[in-house]
Amino acid sequence: PVKRNQEIQEARMELPICAEEQIIMETISNNPVVIICGETGSGKTTQVPQFLYEAGYGSKDSDNPGIIGITQPRRVAAVSMSKRVAQELSLNEQEVSYQIRFDATVSPKTIIKFMTDGVLLRELANDFLLSKYSAIVIDEAHERSINTDILIGAISRVLKLRAELSKDDEGKIKPLKVIIMSATLRVSDFIQNKNLFDITPPVINVNTRQFPVSIHFNKRTPNSDYVSEAFKKVCKIHTKLPHGGILVFLSGQNEIILLCKKLRKKFPFLMQNQFKSKQMLEKEKTFREVEKVKENESITSKEADLDTDSEDFEENLENDEMTMDEHSRPLYVLPLYSLLSTHAQLRVFEPPPEGTRLCVVATNVAETSLTIPSIKYVVDCGKVKERLYDVVTGVQSYIVNWTSKASADQRAGRAGRTGPGHCYRLFSSAVFNDQFQQFTVPEIHRMPIEGTVLQMKAMNIDTVCNFPFPTPPDRGHLHKAEKLLQYMNALDENGRITELGRTMATFPISPRFSKMLIIGQQHGCLPYIIAIISALSVVDPFIKDYQLENSTNSDDDDDDVEKEYKEVRSNELNNISESHEAILQKKRQKLIRKKFYDVQKKHAGLDPTSDLLKLLNVVGAYEYEGCSENFCESNFVRPKAMEEIHKLRGQITNIIQMNCPGVDVCLDPKMKPPSSIQLKAIRQVITAGFIDQVAIRKGLIDKSSKTFSSTRNVEYCTMWGDDIAFIHPTSILYHNKPPDFVVYQELHKTSKVWMKGVTVIESS
Numbered sequence: 182p183v184k185r186n187q188e189i190q191e192a193r194m195e196l197p198i199c200a201e202e203q204i205i206m207e208t209i210s211n212n213p214v215v216i217i218c219g220e221t222g223s224g225k226t227t228q229v230p231q232f233l234y235e236a237g238y239g240s241k242d243s244d245n246p247g248i249i250g251i252t253q254p255r256r257v258a259a260v261s262m263s264k265r266v267a268q269e270l271s272l273n274e275q276e277v278s279y280q281i282r283f284d285a286t287v288s289p290k291t292i293i294k295f296m297t298d299g300v301l302l303r304e305l306a307n308d309f310l311l312s313k314y315s316a317i318v319i320d321e322a323h324e325r326s327i328n329t330d331i332l333i334g335a336i337s338r339v340l341k342l343r344a345e346l347s348k349d350d351e352g353k354i355k356p357l358k359v360i361i362m363s364a365t366l367r368v369s370d371f372i373q374n375k376n377l378f379d380i381t382p383p384v385i386n387v388n389t390r391q392f393p394v395s396i397h398f399n400k401r402t403p404n405s406d407y408v409s410e411a412f413k414k415v416c417k418i419h420t421k422l423p424h425g426g427i428l429v430f431l432s433g434q435n436e437i438i439l440l441c442k443k444l445r446k447k448f449p450f451l452m453q454n455q456f457k458s459k460q461m462l463e464k465e466k467t468f469r470e471v472e473k474v475k476e477n478e479s480i481t482s483k484e485a486d487l488d489t490d491s492e493d494f495e496e497n498l499e500n501d502e503m504t505m506d507e508h509s510r511p512l513y514v515l516p517l518y519s520l521l522s523t524h525a526q527l528r529v530f531e532p533p534p535e536g537t538r539l540c541v542v543a544t545n546v547a548e549t550s551l552t553i554p555s556i557k558y559v560v561d562c563g564k565v566k567e568r569l570y571d572v573v574t575g576v577q578s579y580i581v582n583w584t585s586k587a588s589a590d591q592r593a594g595r596a597g598r599t600g601p602g603h604c605y606r607l608f609s610s611a612v613f614n615d616q617f618q619q620f621t622v623p624e625i626h627r628m629p630i631e632g633t634v635l636q637m638k639a640m641n642i643d644t645v646c647n648f649p650f651p652t653p654p655d656r657g658h659l660h661k662a663e664k665l666l667q668y669m670n671a672l673d674e675n676g677r678i679t680e681l682g683r684t685m686a687t688f689p690i691s692p693r694f695s696k697m698l699i700i701g702q703q704h705g706c707l708p709y710i711i712a713i714i715s716a717l718s719v720v721d722p723f724i725k726d727y728q729l730e731n732s733t734n735s736d737d738d739d740d741d742v743e744k745e746y747k748e749v750r751s752n753e754l755n756n757i758s759e760s761h762e763a764i765l766q767k768k769r770q771k772l773i774r775k776k777f778y779d780v781q782k783k784h785a786g787l788d789p790t791s792d793l794l795k796l797l798n799v800v801g802a803y804e805y806e807g808c809s810e811n812f813c814e815s816n817f818v819r820p821k822a823m824e825e826i827h828k829l830r831g832q833i834t835n836i837i838q839m840n841c842p843g844v845d846v847c848l849d850p851k852m853k854p855p856s857s858i859q860l861k862a863i864r865q866v867i868t869a870g871f872i873d874q875v876a877i878r879k880g881l882i883d884k885s886s887k888t889f890s891s892t893r894n895v896e897y898c899t900m901w902g903d904d905i906a907f908i909h910p911t912s913i914l915y916h917n918k919p920p921d922f923v924v925y926q927e928l929h930k931t932s933k934v935w936m937k938g939v940t941v942i943e944s945s
């Protein structure tokens with residue numbers, strides 16, 4: 182018997198999927214694979230696991246004693262959904278648990294387990310029958326992440342095996358149930374693919390009550406500054422239109438932070454009422470009354486079409502002063518992106534403080550994974566940040582691109598869950614019609630796949646090209662990945678996985694890094710290599726100078742970094758006739774900057790010739806000082822990244838202890854800095870790990886005698902393609918004399934190709 186509190190019970194009854202519980206459970210009981218399609222917010226992720234639970238799945242003395250497993254493409258969703266389901270079922274976090282790369286609450290008591298799709302893929306390598314599960318729910322299948330695609334392919338085989346074994350072996354092995362869930366009806370790649378499922382799986386459509394959403398296109402499409410455009414739009418909505426939450430879609434973290442800052446400044450909100458001036462409370466009161474009146478009027482289309490506003494209004498907005506608009510109440514602005522702490526992410530589900538309007542500024546994660554309640558207005562910049570990868574040159578780029586029509590429609594739909602809504606698109610209908618693709622290209626066609634191929638080989642899938650991919654990648658692409666793995670000795674000449682390859686596959690990191698671990702065992706270097714690759718596997722922990730608080734510019738385009746350097750300098754020169762306060766503020770900023778540059782020097786250490794060694798220094802120092810937030814603050818590094826690096830170090834060390842009996846390694850919190858012999862060895866490992874990513878100074882090839890005092894504008898040739906690459910301004914090598922040979926960790930393309938994570942190769 183399930184105990185749910187009344188409030189939750191009532192909220193559940195509102196969810197469209199709850200009306201279909203019986204049909205869903207009957208279909209699951211009669212079919213091995215079921216596909217469920219339903220709009221975002223219809224209740225798929227939170228309710229389907231509960232249906233299974235109530236039907237006895239996961240219960241020791243039932244026909245289906247195994248765990249109920251649910252996969253998510255994003256960590257954010259795995260964590261927050263497990264918390265929500267635990268709360269709805271009044272169970273604890275061990276019974277309804279989550280497992281992501283860095284964190285887990287699983288225990289022997291676990292009944293329902295949320296995890297990222299990568300976690301389940303790794304489990305498949307150890308147990309291809311997935312014997313501890315009775316049902317697997319693959320969520321967000323429409324997103325077509327590589328891992329989801331591979332999981333669906335692999336699970337189509339697991340199903341057959343489990344079904345056969347359940348016939349032979351009396352009662353010991355039970356058939357597996359698979360539920361694939363999608364926020365769109367575009368599931369033909371799964372259904373019509375005869376390689377995947379012999380019998381076409383039934384599709385259940387959850388009928389959602391979706392209220393109409395009026396779409397308002399911009400007349401003109403701003404060139405690049407859609408953050409300002411979004412700011413103006415939110416201001417207009419907030420000051421002119423009746424109550425209801427606002428959800429803004431931007432493409433990346435820095436833009437989100439910038440917009441949040443601007444909005445908070447414009448519509449200040451103080452956490453505690455006691456700090457509010459009487460005036461402000463008065464204003465709020467009036468506002469609520471005005472709101473009441475407005476609520477009762479319906480918005481006329483003229484009103485909602487904010488583009489027809491008078492020019493005056495525009496001008497007011499340009500004037501970005503600390504003025505409270507006459508009728509504006511505070512705006513409760515919350516950011517939402519994956520690097521944010523879980524705690525901060527969960528705030529979007531709480532009702533906003535009384536007297537405020539909720540405004541969430543989010544990345545794609547709010548498109549289908551998380552449903553934010555009571556959103557009435559969506560502001561969509563139409564962009565998405567995508568990682569692109571050039572298979573031939575290895576050049577990676579984060580490109581901010583137009584999203585697809587399908588995803589723009591998903592975003593708009595967020596406004597119509599609780600009532601009629603409005604979506605403001607910050608681009609013109611012509612751009613939408615002519616430049617937006619119909620659908621997003623599946624990730625497997627855009628990303629390096631050697632890690633995926635190694636995972637598959639570890640599952641004993643030898644002929645990767647016969648694997649039932651929902652949409653198979655290019656054969657040449659698969660071939661190249663196999664070649665790279667052979668060259669790393671992870672596969673033998675017949676393409677079979679080697680012992681080394683198996684060990685590599687157990688690490689939750691890319692094969693290149695696993696390989697570095699394995700060659701890093703000389704001279705007692707392993708702990709240092711573990712620290713370096715843990716750091717490389719997590720996002721860059723260093724805060725960049727252009728991201729400092731109060732920095733004038735927060736654009737995250739690499740080119741702007743250079744611009745920023747110039748801008749800061751000219752600002753410093755033009756420092757004339759300003760108010761006392763402004764001068765103080767400038768001084769403070771200057772001090773912060775000075776401290777920032779001093780700290781960078783300290784991190785660079787005695788041997789400032791490698792960004793990777795700089796990482797090692799900071800990881801060591803963080804651990805040495807007890808992993809404190811204080812350390813992060815005074816050293817300009819991101820606490821969440823540092824914590825993840827710390828966890829990954831522990832995890833990798835454990836895996837080595839368990840799998841490599843001869844190797845003696847432990848996580849030493851007081852790791853000494855490497856000796857000069859060790860330093861040399863570490864450089865060799867780095868070079869060996871990135872040996873296909875060497876760059877040579879072009880002047881050396883051209884025999885030019887020109888000399889440079891910094892690496893700015895110094896051209897390098899890589900081994901691939903004809904692109905000329907440059908050392909990125911954030912590299913510690915940027916201000917040094919340009920070295921002849923370097924290895925780089927990544928190439929990033931903006932208007933130029935940049936090398937990041939650079940290490941000098943010593944010519945001996």
Ligand code: ADP
Binds near residue numbers: 225228261262527
């Ligand atoms: P779907 O998976 O179909 O998109 P969900 O199951 O994620 O739908 O969401 C169903 C409802 O539960 C939504 O209205 C959402 O706002 C609500 N919800 C989800 N997580 C939380 C949470 N942590 N706190 C409060 N409400 C939540």
Ligand code: MG
Binds near residue numbers: 225226227320549550
């Ligand atoms: Mg969902």
